[in-house]
Amino acid sequence: MSQATRPSFIRHYQEIQNDDTVVLRGTNERRGIGSPFSRALGLTKLGIHHELLPPGRRTSFPHAESAEEEFVYVIEGTPDVWINGELFHLAPGDGVGFPAGTGIAHSFLNNTDEPVRLLVVGEPNKPENRIIYPVNPELRELRDDWWDDAPVRPLGLHNGKPRRTE
Secondary structure, eight states: OOOOOOOTTOOOGGGSOOOTTOBOTTSSOBOOEEEEHHHHHTOSSOEEEEEEEOTTOBSSSSBEESSOOEEEEEEESOOEEEETTEEEEOOTTOEEEEOTTSOOOEEEEOOSSSOEEEEEEEOOOOTTOOEEOTTOGGGGGGOSOBOTTOOOOOOOSOOSSOSSOO
């Protein structure tokens, strides 16, 4: 029995994986290695990424968004999620949701010696979306979409960085 050629809307994450040179804006800090499924599969109403987070890396600067919801599911590994200055340990099977407009700032950190794999699902970029980086206010000068009237949330003491860097 012959196998048909796979259609273009079936892809393995490694086929569409970004190279390992993506850095956090304005720094030399390497971030996770993304596989942008939505773009590769022609999806326009969903944002879906596979994120490979090597040890000592984080997905982003801690941030909150005004108009875009996000969901992150832990496929493999035991990352920490930074939420408003506090760390919460996660395990495979855990899912975390961030409703838009709440001011809940977040980032995912790999503080372990093993890779972490995440499935990130959100809304595609919306022109009305605004963003705030509560522990990195210096990023304001790099953005034209700063969320000036974001809800103020108390922040814990954690700085939002992995325990170790590469």
